[in-house]
Amino acid sequence: MADRARLEIAVREQGERVRKLKAEKAPQDQISEELAKLLELKAQLGTNDGRQQFVLKTPKGTRDYNPKQMAIREKVFSTIINCFKRHGAETIDTPVFELKETLTGKYGEDSKLIYDLKDQGGELLSLRYDLTVPFARYLAMNKITNIKRYHIAKVYRRDNPAMTRGRYREFYQCDFDIAGQYDPMIPDAECLKIVHEILSELQLGEFLIKVNDRRVLDGMFEVCGVPADKFRTICSSVDKMDKMAWEEVKNEMVAEKGLAPEAADKIGEYVQLNGRTELIDKLVQDAKLSQSKVALEGLNDMKQLFAYLTLFGVEERVLFDLSLARGLDYYTGVIYEAVLVQSQADMQTQQNEHCESVSVGSVAAGGRYDGLVGMFDPKGRKVPCVGLSVGIERIFSIMEQRVEASDQKIRTTETQVLVAAAQKKLLEERMTLVAELWKAGIKAEIMYKKNPKLLNQLQYCEETGIPLVAIIGEQELKDGVVKLRDVSTREEVDVARENLTEEVRKRTCQS
Numbered sequence: 001m002a003d004r005a006r007l008e009i010a011v012r013e014q015g016e017r018v019r020k021l022k023a024e025k026a027p028q029d030q031i032s033e034e035l036a037k038l039l040e041l042k043a044q045l046g047t048n049d050g051r052q053q054f055v056l057k058t059p060k061g062t063r064d065y066n067p068k069q070m071a072i073r074e075k076v077f078s079t080i081i082n083c084f085k086r087h088g089a090e091t092i093d094t095p096v097f098e099l100k101e102t103l104t105g106k107y108g109e110d111s112k113l114i115y116d117l118k119d120q121g122g123e124l125l126s127l128r129y130d131l132t133v134p135f136a137r138y139l140a141m142n143k144i145t146n147i148k149r150y151h152i153a154k155v156y157r158r159d160n161p162a163m164t165r166g167r168y169r170e171f172y173q174c175d176f177d178i179a180g181q182y183d184p185m186i187p188d189a190e191c192l193k194i195v196h197e198i199l200s201e202l203q204l205g206e207f208l209i210k211v212n213d214r215r216v217l218d219g220m221f222e223v224c225g226v227p228a229d230k231f232r233t234i235c236s237s238v239d240k241m242d243k244m245a246w247e248e249v250k251n252e253m254v255a256e257k258g259l260a261p262e263a264a265d266k267i268g269e270y271v272q273l274n275g276r277t278e279l280i281d282k283l284v285q286d287a288k289l290s291q292s293k294v295a296l297e298g299l300n301d302m303k304q305l306f307a308y309l310t311l312f313g314v315e316e317r318v319l320f321d322l323s324l325a326r327g328l329d330y331y332t333g334v335i336y337e338a339v340l341v342q343s344q345a346d347m348q349t350q351q352n353e354h355c356e357s358v359s360v361g362s363v364a365a366g367g368r369y370d371g372l373v374g375m376f377d378p379k380g381r382k383v384p385c386v387g388l389s390v391g392i393e394r395i396f397s398i399m400e401q402r403v404e405a406s407d408q409k410i411r412t413t414e415t416q417v418l419v420a421a422a423q424k425k426l427l428e429e430r431m432t433l434v435a436e437l438w439k440a441g442i443k444a445e446i447m448y449k450k451n452p453k454l455l456n457q458l459q460y461c462e463e464t465g466i467p468l469v470a471i472i473g474e475q476e477l478k479d480g481v482v483k484l485r486d487v488s489t490r491e492e493v494d495v496a497r498e499n500l501t502e503e504v505r506k507r508t509c510q511s
Contacts, residue, residue: 004045007041007044007045008045010041011038011041011042011045014034014037014038014041015038017034017038018031018034018035018038021034033060036057036060039055039056039057040055042055043055059169060169061159061168061169061170062168062169062170063168067412067413068403068410068412069396069400070412071410071411071412072396072399072400072403072410073396076202076392076395076396076399077152077174077392079198079201079202080152080174080198080390080392081150081152083194083197083198083201084150084176084194085150086197087148087176087190087194088148089148089149089150089176090147090148090149090150091149091150091151091152092135092138092149092151093151093153094128094131094134094135094137094138094151094153095128095134096127096128096153096154096156097117097125097126097127097128098125098126098128098133098134098137099123099124099125099126100114100116100124100125100126101124102126102133102134102137102376103126103128103129103133104126105329106133106328106329106330106372106375107129107130107328107329108232108233108235108236108328108329110129110157110328112158113129113157113158113159114126114127114129114157114158115127115156115157115158127155127156128155128156129155129156129157130155130173130175130389131151131153131155131173131175131389132175132177132330132369132372132387132389133330133372135149135151135175135177135385135387136330136369136372136373136375136376136383136385137376139179139373139376139383139385140373140374140375140376140377140383141376144179144383145179145180145181145383146179146180146181146383147177147178147179147180148176148177148178148179149176149177149179150174150175150176150177151173151174151175152172152173152174152175152392153172153173154170154171154172154173155170155171155172155173156169156170157169157171167393167394168393171392171393172392172393173389173390173392174389174390174392175387175388175389175390176191176194176387176388177385177386177387177388178190178191178385178386178387179373179383179384179385180383180384181383181384182384184301184304185301185304185305185308185334186308187386188305188333188334188368188386189305189308189309189312190312191336191366191386191387191388192209192211192305192309192312192314192318192336192388193309193312193314194388195209195336195338195364195366195388195390196209196312196314196317198364198390199338199363199364202395202399204340204363204395204398204399205340205341205342206340206341206342207317207338207339207340207341207363208317208318208319208338208339208341209314209317209318209319209336209337209338209364210274210318210319210320210321210324210336210337210338210339211302211305211318211319211320211321211324211334211335211336212320212321212322212323212324212325212326212334212335212336213298213299213301213302213333213334213335214235214298214326214331214332214333214334214335214367214368215294215295215297215298215301215332215333216283216289216295216298216299216302216322217235217238217322217325218231218292218294218295219289219292219293219294219295219296219298220267220270220271220289220292220295220322221234221235221267222292222294222295223266223288223289223291223292223295224263224266224267224270224288225260225262225263225266226259226263226267230257230258230259232329233257234253234257234259234267235325236325237249237252237253237257238267238271238323238325239324239325239326240252241271241323241325242323242339242361242362246268246271246272250264250265250267250268253267266288270289270322271322271323272322272323273322274319274320274321274322274323275319275320276306276315276318276319276320277303277306279320280299280302280303280306280320281303283295283299284296284299284300284303298333301333301334302320302334305334306318306320318336324336324337326365326367330369330371330372331367331368331369332368332369332370332371333367333368333370333386334367334368334386335365335366335367335368336365336366336367336388337362337364337365338362338363338364338365339361339362339363340363340398361391361394362391362394363390363391363394363395364388364389364390364391365388365389365391366386366387366388366389367386367387368384368385368386369385369386369387370382370384370385372385373385409465411464411465412464413443413464413465413466414443415443415444415445415464415466416442416443416444416466416467416468416504416508417437417442417443417444417445417466417467417468417469417470417484417504417508418444418445418446418447418457418460418461418466418468418469418470419433419434419437419444419445419446419469419470419472420446420447420452420454420457420458420469420470420471420472421451421452421454421457421471421472421473422454422471422472422473422476422483423473423474424450424451425450425451426472426473426474426477427450427451429472429477430446430472431446433470433472433482433497433500434446436500436501437470437500437501437504440501442501442504442505444470445466447460454471457469458485458487461487462487466487467486467487467488467507467508468484468485468486468487468504468507468508469484469485469487470482470483470484470485470500470504471483471484471485471492476494479494480496480497481494481495481496481497482494482495482497482500483495484500484503484504484507486507
């Protein structure tokens with residue numbers, strides 16, 4: 001009893017803490033965290049009759065998706081998959097977990113975010129962190145030297161979730177990769193073209209694709225006096241420039257990572273530059289950077305890339321940005337990241353309407369990783385690869401908010417017609433007719449009552465967005481017709497039963 005009394009006090013105190021945070025309008029993440037603690041305490045308390053009380057919540061950093069949200073997701077997935085297929089990609093699948101050694105040492109400082117599983121029969125396993133490393137393992141294991149593939153699946157990261165910004169611990173990735181030995185920058189340009197096509201088709205608003213090259217970064221670090229063993233960790237700091245001011249990034253490099261202040265100042269002269277071919281030409285002539293052979297290779301490839309992007313008609317949305325670093329260890333060449341950019345007009349509109357803006361960061365990213373497959377191959381044989389990943393959860397966050405703001409009605413089913421009855425005792429006739437429609441490939445439903453009222457059947461169609469009702473009554477059965485009703489216009493026409501399938505297809509634009 002003493003334990004129960006202590007729990008009751010703890011529940012009251014935690015409840016008061018949650019109420020106080022809500023009253024103070026604290027950040028939603030903080031409220032959710034304290035609310036989760038309250039629910040766990042209540043579960044420990046249980047109920048007076050001794051039955052277990054379950055904590056009815058999803059784990060931190062995960063979420064459920066209702067039918068409306070899933071309809072939005074399916075539309076986005078369809079757009080992305082159609083684009084991948086348009087560019088000739090085939091698809092594969094890999095296990096949701098891998099041997100721990102497969103994932104270890106591939107993600108730089110982000111390796112701490114990998115979920116490790118308990119020892120299972122002598123194998124140390126981890127949940128996949130992305131789809132790229134499993135893809136490289138797949139290529140090496142199956143001795144594949146060229147493939148153009150897409151893969152859409154869930155990945156897992158032990159991150160601090162910020163769900164309002166589309167940041168989760170369990171989330172989908174949509175990857176497209178080209179593996180094989182090809183002429184420089186041709187596949188890389190196609191990847192950027194695909195990013196451009198997807199973001200344009202989804203109509204998310206203005207976007208910008210930032211590009212850089214790991215070789216340019218490494219050459220820059222070299223001429224700025226960064227020790228070779230600090231390249232990757234300094235690269236990780238530069239990667240934070242989209243979230244932090246340069247002075248904060250510099251302080252991290254110097255105070256936390258031990259870089260000499262003068263080296264950091266030299267880096268600062270470069271990483272705040274961005275432009276297009278004119279910047280590339282300027283850097284090729286740069287007194288310091290031109291001393292680096294590896295940087296010049298990257299700059300020459302970058303110039304070729306922009307030439308191809310011009311041919312593809314997408315160069316106006318691409319910006320060469322020296323602050324782009326991409327913290328993953330496996331990149332070896334071109335790297336890129338697509339971000340949404342908010343116009344001044346959009347910002348003013350939001351302020352006027354007191355709308356909450358969606359802060360989503362990058363919505364697609366990728367790059368070239370020529371050495372990753374070789375890490376897994378017993379003989380170290382390399383398979384050059386370049387690819388992209390669409391930040392699907394962040395895109396969902398934007399689209400869901402837009403739907404909510406517009407009060408747009410989203411259909412969650414694709415039913416074309418409801419088979420209804422105008423009189424009682426026609427269940428068998430309704431079941432016979434709906435079976436005929438199903439056999440013909442028509443998406444059809446009936447209501448699960450023997451004698452539903454016609455008004456209820458019509459209301460069901462209006463609520464769910466079903467466009468047509470096929471109504472049968474004694475007279476229709478006698479005449480061999482079906483009364484087809486358009487739900488939106490309420491227009492009714494008699495259709496010969498043998499012509500019903502064709503008429504439904506014609507009216508719902510399905511063949």
